[in-house]
Amino acid sequence: MSEGGPVLRVAVLGCGSVGSQVVRLLQEQAEDLAARVGAPVELAGVAVRRIDAPREVEVPPGLLTTDAAGLVARDDVDLVVEVIGGIEPARSLILSALEHGASVVTANKALLAEDGPTLFEAAEKAGRDLYYEAAVAGAIPILRPLRESLAGDRVTRVLGIVNGTTNFILDKMDSTGAGFTESLEEAQELGYAEADPTADVEGFDAAAKAAILASLAFHTRVTASDVYREGIADVTAADVASAADIGSVVKLLAIAELNDDAVSVRVHPAMIPRSHPLASVREAYNAVFVESQAAGQLMFYGPGAGGAPTASAVLGDLVTVARNHLAGSRGVGESAYAQRAVLPMGETRTRYHVAIDVDDRAGVLATVAMAFSEHGVSIQTVRQEGRGADAQLVVVSHEATDAQLSATVEQLRGMEIVREVTSVMRVEGRDE
Amino acid sequence: MSEGGPVLRVAVLGCGSVGSQVVRLLQEQAEDLAARVGAPVELAGVAVRRIDAPREVEVPPGLLTTDAAGLVARDDVDLVVEVIGGIEPARSLILSALEHGASVVTANKALLAEDGPTLFEAAEKAGRDLYYEAAVAGAIPILRPLRESLAGDRVTRVLGIVNGTTNFILDKMDSTGAGFTESLEEAQELGYAEADPTADVEGFDAAAKAAILASLAFHTRVTASDVYREGIADVTAADVASAADIGSVVKLLAIAELNDDAVSVRVHPAMIPRSHPLASVREAYNAVFVESQAAGQLMFYGPGAGGAPTASAVLGDLVTVARNHLAGSRGVGESAYAQRAVLPMGETRTRYHVAIDVDDRAGVLATVAMAFSEHGVSIQTVRQEGRGADAQLVVVSHEATDAQLSATVEQLRGMEIVREVTSVMRVEGRDE
Ligand SMILES: NC(=O)c1ccc[n+]([C@@H]2O[C@H](COP(=O)([O-])OP(=O)(O)OC[C@H]3O[C@@H](n4cnc5c(N)ncnc54)[C@H](OP(=O)(O)O)[C@@H]3O)[C@@H](O)[C@H]2O)c1
Ligand SMILES: NC(=O)c1ccc[n+]([C@@H]2O[C@H](COP(=O)([O-])OP(=O)(O)OC[C@H]3O[C@@H](n4cnc5c(N)ncnc54)[C@H](OP(=O)(O)O)[C@@H]3O)[C@@H](O)[C@H]2O)c1
Numbered sequence: 030m031s032e033g034g035p036v037l038r039v040a041v042l043g044c045g046s047v048g049s050q051v052v053r054l055l056q057e058q059a060e061d062l063a064a065r066v067g068a069p070v071e072l073a074g075v076a077v078r079r080i081d082a083p084r085e086v087e088v089p090p091g092l093l094t095t096d097a098a099g100l101v102a103r104d105d106v107d108l109v110v111e112v113i114g115g116i117e118p119a120r121s122l123i124l125s126a127l128e129h130g131a132s133v134v135t136a137n138k139a140l141l142a143e144d145g146p147t148l149f150e151a152a153e154k155a156g157r158d159l160y161y162e163a164a165v166a167g168a169i170p171i172l173r174p175l176r177e178s179l180a181g182d183r184v185t186r187v188l189g190i191v192n193g194t195t196n197f198i199l200d201k202m203d204s205t206g207a208g209f210t211e212s213l214e215e216a217q218e219l220g221y222a223e224a225d226p227t228a229d230v231e232g233f234d235a236a237a238k239a240a241i242l243a244s245l246a247f248h249t250r251v252t253a254s255d256v257y258r259e260g261i262a263d264v265t266a267a268d269v270a271s272a273a274d275i276g277s278v279v280k281l282l283a284i285a286e287l288n289d290d291a292v293s294v295r296v297h298p299a300m301i302p303r304s305h306p307l308a309s310v311r312e313a314y315n316a317v318f319v320e321s322q323a324a325g326q327l328m329f330y331g332p333g334a335g336g337a338p339t340a341s342a343v344l345g346d347l348v349t350v351a352r353n354h355l356a357g358s359r360g361v362g363e364s365a366y367a368q369r370a371v372l373p374m375g376e377t378r379t380r381y382h383v384a385i386d387v388d389d390r391a392g393v394l395a396t397v398a399m400a401f402s403e404h405g406v407s408i409q410t411v412r413q414e415g416r417g418a419d420a421q422l423v424v425v426s427h428e429a430t431d432a433q434l435s436a437t438v439e440q441l442r443g444m445e446i447v448r449e450v451t452s453v454m455r456v457e458g459r460d461e
Numbered sequence: 462m463s464e465g466g467p468v469l470r471v472a473v474l475g476c477g478s479v480g481s482q483v484v485r486l487l488q489e490q491a492e493d494l495a496a497r498v499g500a501p502v503e504l505a506g507v508a509v510r511r512i513d514a515p516r517e518v519e520v521p522p523g524l525l526t527t528d529a530a531g532l533v534a535r536d537d538v539d540l541v542v543e544v545i546g547g548i549e550p551a552r553s554l555i556l557s558a559l560e561h562g563a564s565v566v567t568a569n570k571a572l573l574a575e576d577g578p579t580l581f582e583a584a585e586k587a588g589r590d591l592y593y594e595a596a597v598a599g600a601i602p603i604l605r606p607l608r609e610s611l612a613g614d615r616v617t618r619v620l621g622i623v624n625g626t627t628n629f630i631l632d633k634m635d636s637t638g639a640g641f642t643e644s645l646e647e648a649q650e651l652g653y654a655e656a657d658p659t660a661d662v663e664g665f666d667a668a669a670k671a672a673i674l675a676s677l678a679f680h681t682r683v684t685a686s687d688v689y690r691e692g693i694a695d696v697t698a699a700d701v702a703s704a705a706d707i708g709s710v711v712k713l714l715a716i717a718e719l720n721d722d723a724v725s726v727r728v729h730p731a732m733i734p735r736s737h738p739l740a741s742v743r744e745a746y747n748a749v750f751v752e753s754q755a756a757g758q759l760m761f762y763g764p765g766a767g768g769a770p771t772a773s774a775v776l777g778d779l780v781t782v783a784r785n786h787l788a789g790s791r792g793v794g795e796s797a798y799a800q801r802a803v804l805p806m807g808e809t810r811t812r813y814h815v816a817i818d819v820d821d822r823a824g825v826l827a828t829v830a831m832a833f834s835e836h837g838v839s840i841q842t843v844r845q846e847g848r849g850a851d852a853q854l855v856v857v858s859h860e861a862t863d864a865q866l867s868a869t870v871e872q873l874r875g876m877e878i879v880r881e882v883t884s885v886m887r888v889e890g891r892d893e
Contacts, residue, residue, distance in 0.1 A: 050755070054613060054614075054755060058613060058614075058615070061613075061615070062612075062613060064680075065612050065613075065793070162610065168755075168756035168757060168759065169759060170602075170605075170606035170610035170611070170759070173602075173605065173606065173609060173610050174602035174605065174606065177602075177605060177777060177780070177781055178594065178602030178605050178774065178777040179602070179773065179777055180494075180497045180776070180777050180780035180781070181486060181490060181493075181494060181497075181773060181775070181776020181777050181779055181780050182486075182490075182773040182776060182777065183490065183493070248496075304743075306741065306762060309738065309741045311736075321773065322769075323482070323486060323600075323769040323770060323772055323773035323776075324600035324763065324764065324769075324770045324773035324774070325600060325763065325764045325767075325769075325770050326763060326764070327600065327601060327602070327761075327762065327763035328760075328761075328762040328763065329759075329760075329761055329762075330738060330759065330760040330761075330762065331756065331757065331758060331759035331760065332756065332757045332758070335757075337754075337755040337756075337757070338755060338756045338757050340755055341611065341613060341614040341753065341755035341756035342610065342756070343613070344612070344613020344614060344755075345609060345610040345611055345612050345613050345614065347613055348609070348612035348613050348793075349609055349612070349793075352793065356790050358788050358790045361497070361780075361781075361784065
């Protein structure tokens with residue numbers, strides 16, 4: 030690198046789990062980064078809330094500031110990494126950075142899922158890049174492959190395990206037979222779940238990521254509020270055992286599908302066959318399974334969170350954004366949109382697994398089958414287990430609309446011969 | 462798109478399995494491609510060997526030619542897709558295309574592994590892109606993630622199942638207990654193996670891909686001739702059963718490791734634990750497992766071959782290359798090299814699994830253990846099975862150099878108490 034050549038100056042907003050690792054990598058990998066970018070990448074400043082909080086990295090003296098707004102407005106800042114999180118002040122800081130001519134990398138799924146289009150338009154207008162690989166599935170390169178590698182293909186479905194906490198809990202339930210509460214407590218003890226686990230357990234985190242994945246995969250605009258969402262708090266040991274009986278496992282899936290020209294985007298627990306690549310995703314790992322017309326079935330697997338893994342994704346974006354900044358060009362943006370309708374959950378086509386305790390009388394099977402057929406739902410398999418007081422029917426349906434399926438279950442619950450509907454769960458990952 | 466704006470014109474060299482699907486996608490996806498590139502992408506010509514051979518796609522009249530050299534030299538060709546394969550005329554055509562100002566996409570692993578640097582220098586000199594995602598693991602986006610997503614991280618190891626034919630055969634052997642020959646015949650009947658299976662079975666195809674992966678992962682230059690190579694023809698049903706006994710499965714792995722500043726690049730069958738993400742890669746699927754300092758463990762999975770999947774990867778490259786061509790910029794090239802030494806196989810650190818039929822005498826275990834320790838190899842586990850005439854010892858070593866391990870096995874073979882060494886195989890995919 031010749032002296033006096035260009036230097037890229039980076040402001041890092043936030044120095045917590047992710048930010049501290051970004052700062053560390055910027056220092057440790059300085060030489061490699063310079064070689065890959067084509068110019069040295071220097072730290073211009075690090076914005077935090079509390080100047081004297083303990084940090085996992087040593088920030089060079091004079092670079093820490095509580096004035097994030099002042100930092101992003103500085104003339105000598107070329108690139109801004111936003112790892113504060115949440116909606117404000119993150120949004121205003123990103124918008125200000127773009128207006129002041131910086132290119133931006135962020136890991137902020139909440140903000141992107143709520144208000145991505147505002148940010149993308151600002152980036153477009155400023156002629157700058159806004160990259161956010163780390164916002165979905167942490168370290169796993171999934172947005173870049175969707176956006177660039179599959180740019181000449183047509184993605185038809187995305188199934189993701191995009192929340193490590195819930196995957197850890199469900200994996201525990203599957204491997205130990207424990208219930209939800211017990212498994213959640215174990216996850217909390219081991220640091221895989223927070224004291225208030227709502228965002229993970231109720232599927233809010235996964236829904237934000239589902240919105241981002243659907244937007245990119247189908248070149249449309251989906252926000253978190255468009256996403257149908259069910260968490261895992263109601264998944265029981267009986268559900269997990271029922272899944273095992275049919276050679277399946279329960280996973281919390283973020284699903285985005287293209288049906289004709291509409292998209293279906295949803296987050297809910299589902300049974301998938303153990304032979305499906307997603308079934309072997311254990312513990313807190315994440316994975317995103319992609320189906321496309323030409324490429325077929327792809328899967329991307331890795332750690333979905335953690336300071337260092339997430340920082341790796343941020344740095345990957347930073348190198349691209351820095352190269353573009355230097356060249357005065359932009360990467361593939363979000364501009365080319367087809368605005369597609371989002372299907373309501375009731376109109377989405379799904380399959381159900383239903384286990385029912387029934388009276389062991391002649392004709393019970395026929396009566397239950399009739400309930401399905403009255404709602405236009407055809408049955409794929411039905412298994413009758415036990416005898417007498419313990420008789421149980423396990424039905425797996427063919428595809429129908431979610432409204433038809435849930436109405437069928439409603440009717441079953443009210444039927445005289447049905448003692449209890451012991452497990453209801455959607456089934457995904459079928460071969461077609 | 463305003464009329465009279467720029468149009469990108471593509472020459473496709475070769476119209477076989479991959480080329481015909483590239484031509485099909487260029488036609489079917491024309492509208493989406495134009496939106497993503499920012500300009501219409503038009504077919505300028507398709508070069509073949511035989512004008513009137515049957516094709517899997519209808520090539521518009523007048524576009525088929527046998528004059529590939531003339532096609533790439535044409536002024537109105539902006540982008541060249543090379544899907545002929547082999548060294549010549551592919552190399553000369555790519556070099557000519559670059560000299561004439563075109564950007565190039567190729568799927569040609571053989572050429573890249575033999576003479577990549579010549580091509581990269583020509584691209585650099587011409588100021589054009591040379592992309593080749595489809596050359597490794599077909600449809601799976603692996604080169605772009607290695608090159609771009611992990612650009613701020615440090616990759617330490619790559620383990621790949623990059624040959625579908627051999628994975629199909631080994632998977633059959635594992636699931637049915639059949640031998641190599643029988644499984645190869647089944648693969649041939651089902652079209653997973655060619656009539657002459659040498660390139661796949663002997664690991665030549667995997668070695669080419671290993672060279673490309675190592676070069677990209679470690680920013681260095683590795684050619685196919687640097688790659689240590691063992692195929693699967695000697696893998697026996699006994700090896701596969703031995704692997705199963707220790708909860709493992711046999712896979713043909715392409716391995717690239719960074720040890721201090723040297724690289725080890727090799728292709729050989731190895732036992733990996735069934736809990737390893739690569740173990741669940743079935744049939745002819747491919748997967749590449751990547752370990753890096755910050756991101757940790759990532760895996761990329763999908764179809765490693767086939768006309769349409771491979772064409773998907775080609776088109777993904779084509780969109781990027783076309784955007785760069787339009788902007789007058791280049792993507793991340795291969796220029797920033799650290800030239801690293803390639804470790805000879807003997808100096809590479811590996812682990813061995815060795816099964817031995819022994820005389821059932823007192824002191825046998827001690828004698829065998831002594832052979833390992835004399836070569837400086839420490840033993841991780843040893844299991845004694847059977848009694849009398851059927852006594853067997855199964856030893857799994859700790860890491861040592863491959864030379865130490867193979868010398869140990871040599872010595873065992875010559876020992877009086879050893880009736881037969883029934884299985885020797887390297888072990889990979891350890892937790893560290
Ligand atoms: N952690 C992960 O594994 C992970 C994975 C993927 C994506 N992400 C995303 O990455 C982002 C950061 O997550 P994190 O886990 O690193 O969060 P964190 O540990 O809570 O760190 C947040 C940082 O932001 C700083 N901050 C808060 N308010 C600020 C303000 N008004 N001005 C300036 N700085 C402010 C905090 O300063 P103080 O240190 O002074 O309090 C802290 O350093 C979030 O968008 C998250 O969704 C995280
Ligand atoms: N097939 C896969 O699944 C796959 C996967 C990954 C990568 N690849 C790579 O993709 C490339 C193409 O593979 P493929 O399977 O498509 O091969 P293929 O089916 O054998 O097709 C080769 C094509 O090249 C044409 N050709 C041969 N010599 C030529 C010459 N001198 N001038 C002009 N055209 C010539 C042939 O013309 P005719 O049709 O007239 O004979 C044919 O159309 C290879 O580098 C391969 O390694 C293939």
